[in-house]
Amino acid sequence: xxxxxxxxxxxxxxxxxxxxxxxxxxxxxxxxxxxxxxxxxxxxxxxxxxxxxxxxxxxxxxxxxxxxxxxxxxxxxxxxxxxxxxxxxxxxxxxxxxxxxxxxxxxxxxxxxxxxxxxxxxxxxxxxxxxxxxxxxxxxxxxxxxxxxxxxxxxxxxxxxxxxxxxxxxxxxxxxxxxxxxxxxxxxxxxxxxxxxxxxxxxxxxxxxxxxxxxxxxxxxxxxxxxxxxxxxxxxxxxxxxxxxxxxxxxxxxxxxxxxxxxxxxxxxxxxxxxxxxxxxxxxxxxxxxxxxxxxxxxxxxxxxxxxxxxxxxxxxxxxxxxxxxxxxxxxxxxxxxxxxxxxxxxxxxxxxxxxx
Numbered sequence: 345x346x347x348x349x350x351x352x353x354x355x356x357x358x359x360x361x362x363x364x365x366x367x368x369x370x371x372x373x374x375x376x377x378x379x380x381x382x383x384x385x386x387x388x389x390x391x392x393x394x395x396x397x398x399x400x401x402x403x404x405x406x407x408x409x410x411x412x413x414x415x416x417x418x419x420x421x422x423x424x425x426x427x428x429x430x431x432x433x434x435x436x437x438x439x440x441x442x443x444x445x446x447x448x449x450x451x452x453x454x455x456x457x458x459x460x461x462x463x464x465x466x467x468x469x470x471x472x473x474x475x476x477x478x479x480x481x482x483x484x485x486x487x488x489x490x491x492x493x494x495x496x497x498x499x500x501x502x503x504x505x506x507x508x509x510x511x512x513x514x515x516x517x518x519x520x521x522x523x524x525x526x527x528x529x530x531x532x533x534x535x536x537x538x539x540x541x542x543x544x545x546x547x548x549x550x551x552x553x554x555x556x557x558x559x560x561x562x563x564x565x566x567x568x569x570x571x572x573x574x575x576x577x578x579x580x581x582x583x584x585x586x587x588x589x590x591x592x593x594x595x596x597x598x599x600x601x602x603x604x605x606x607x608x609x610x611x612x613x614x615x616x617x618x619x620x621x622x623x624x625x626x627x628x629x630x631x632x633x634x635x636x637x638x639x640x641x642x643x644x645x646x647x648x649x650x651x652x653x654x655x656x657x658x659x660x661x662x663x664x665x666x667x668x669x670x671x672x673x674x675x676x677x678x679x680x681x682x683x684x685x686x687x688x689x690x691x692x693x694x695x696x697x698x699x700x701x
Contacts, residue, residue: 394679398484402680407477409674413667414472419465423457424659426529431652432627433530441655460525462538467521471514476671478510479573493692500574507573511566519561520554526627557629560637564622568615572664575611581685583607592684597676604672605665612664616657621649623656 395401418425427444430437438444448456483506487495495502524541527534535541545553583603584592592600621641628640641649675682 390681392679393681395681397681397683403477403481405674405678405680406480407473409671410472410474410476411469412472412674413670414475415465415469416670417663417666418468419461421659421663422459422461422464424655425464426457426459428652428655428659429526429529429627431655432624435648435651441658444655459536460528463521463524463528463541466538467518467525470521471518472667474514474517475510475569478513479506482506482509492689493695496686496689496692499686500578503574503577504570507569508566511569512562514569515558515561515565518565519558522561522626523554523557526557530627557626560622560625560629563637564619564626567622568619568660571615571618572611575614576607576664576668579607579610580604584685601669601672601676605669608665608668609661611668612661613657615664616653616660620653620656624649624651 389396395405423445424441427438427441427448430448431440431444438447445457483502486502486505490498490502524538524545527545528536528538528541535544549556580603583606588595588599588603592603595603624644625637625640628644629635629637635643644651672682674680
């Protein structure tokens with residue numbers, strides 16, 4: 345299946361919103377920042393690039409970028425995630441983010457704030473591999489299916505469809521470690537290490553114990569990822585169009601990464617709000633071993649579903665911004681093709697002008 349996707353991607357016209365223009369020196373009479381009538385096809389390695397756009401190497405680098413971006417960032421914020429989960433499952437005890445840290449440190453110790461780091465690192469690294477790698481695959485596949493003009497006109501829908509498809513598989517990779525992490529963090533005395541928690545779940549509930557939280561995980565992560573990718577892509581486009589005072593081709597790599605970070609943070613705030621109720625259900629479900637998602641939602645009520653929203657906005661906003669920054673930095677480091685924000689295809693522009701006449 346993947347080989348056919350790769351073949352399709354290689355045949356992609358690499359047109360808007362996936363068209364790469366070869367940048368070149370401008371004369372004083374040139375108003376454009378690209379070499380006219382010259383594009384990079386998917387089967388050609390552009391000068392300065394390390395791989396072909398849409399090749400197996402390209403997708404492998406994207407997967408590596410996903411591993412680093414998700415694995416590093418999620419592991420780094422384990423203390424905040426731990427307090428957030430405890431607020432969700434026991435708001436009466438932990439209350440808010442400051443009190444949550446205070447209670448955790450008083451009852452346990454500083455080391456307790458790192459509880460669950462190992463399943464977090466493994467689980468979210470696997471999720472990042474699938475999330476970012478498959479997003480690039482599906483984005484090219486769907487673009488090829490609908491053509492150049494519709495890829496531009498329906499680009500938001502294209503981003504939503506590609507990200508949802510990628511996250512479906514990414515959550516299957518994440519679910520076992522997410523179950524282990526949440527139980528370690530929210531069930532006192534359950535386990536202190538991954539080596540202790542994993543067999544405990546396996547012996548007690550079998551494989552089902554690792555995947556019973558998968559449906560609410562899909563409910564949380566698929567809307568989150570759809571917002572994360574579509575909002576990011578459109579925000580980058582808007583920032584370069586309305587806020588950045590020069591074309592992206594004239595921006596240094598550092599300036600481009602600053603735009604990436606800003607767009608990532610904006611996307612992260614919306615991601616946190618959209619996915620928070622399902623995130624609360626996931627946390628509570630893994631704590632209450634005999635419950636179903638519907639039972640947990642009814643027990644929490646509308647107000648309870650929004651417990652821990654503020655720390656999650658801080659966490660997810662920072663997390664998403666750093667993930668996009670790391671992912672884009674990997675592309676820069678490995679000299680991967682990085683198409684500019686999408687522009688209207690010439691054929692579509694001519695059609696729209698003809699309709700106005």
